[in-house]
Amino acid sequence: MFTYVTTPVTHSLCGSFSYTVLEADDTEVPTSAGDPTTYNTADQTFTFDSDNADLDGTTKTYTIVAAFTNYDTAETKETDFDVVFIDPCKDPFSLTSAAQTGITDNFSETAQPFTLTPFTVDPSRCEIQYSCDSVTKDGSATNELDCASLGLDGIFNSDPTDGTGSITATQAAYLDGSLTPGVFTFNLVGTVVDATSGVTNESKPTTITVTLVDPCDPPNSVTAPTSPAFADQSYIITDASKDYTHPEFVADPSYCPVTYTYAVTDFTDDSSNAASAVTRADKTFSFEYGADLSPVSPTA
């Protein structure tokens, strides 16, 4: 506050002051809608409001010039004050994480892309970097995938790969057990680059869910062989053992394991006992019978 002192008689006949606020270059600070500074002459208050990143970390000096309102030729007085513009990204006003769209794959051997949904930060110009912190599978620690598996480019520096990554699940990995079906969670952290350590809005977590679906649970199909197809067999009683190895069924995907169960029709021999002319080892049937002619008529 400016005051004046009169002598020898104290009075206030000189009236009030008028104030002018100047920038460092002697330009007058606007009295409305200024950026970054507005001086309100009515109540002699300053408003500092700017989104100008160029001000970050700078100090501006303002000069207040006081003059008698009614005596413009009278002496004026000045005083300065500094305004330090602090980078708001050191302590962002807010930081809100974003839910991420997950990846689902069934060991397709195809790179499944991921594009990060950026967090929301205020001010929006604050740079956020994203990093992978850990990976869990079905809620537990895992070494089947690690952070590097995602290949996330968490630094937004105008690269084409900014915010992207991918997961490739191979059949080989499925078969050798190095990567098995399940739900993997990549735990990410988005950190405001310029934030001061420990401030509330320094960083926020988010997760990416990678669901690897078991392609064999169930497989798309199991198909009976066609080339060659199953072939009817004949066996002359008393002949030496005759073998028939049935062709394999085909699963889709082809690497899904196929197991077999067998039903063999027996017959009744001449002594009215159950008998069989068929034995089997793996996929090979062996036909041999010579005890009597009981199986001649029926087809087993």
Add this chain to the structure above:
Amino acid sequence: MTVTATSTSIYTVVNTPVTTSDSFDLAFENPCDDDTVSTLTLAGQTDPTANRYDGQDFVFNYVAPTATPGLCTAITTCQSTSPSNSVIGCPEIVNGKFTLNYDTSVYEDETLIPGTYTITYQVVVGNS
């Protein structure tokens, strides 16, 4: 014979496995009906001694052929008698032999005149 193929995961199974079945028939063949499999070995036969219408039995003992495989048997049936004669007819072999008995009555009425009669049998492989 039916083969059922089942495919599912080598890991934790949650869903119902996929199954498909196919089958093939096994037909048994009778070796006795197949002349490429069965064999028949004939044995030499010994003619019965000459008969003089003496009213005594004279027996022809049949040496049976051998059929293979062992589940098969040789089936012998009389085909003809030459020269044809109604008295002799065409005697079937029963229990490995046939027995004839003639007295002079057939000689006298000339229904069975002296001579040599050849009886021919057909032997085939059949089921035992």
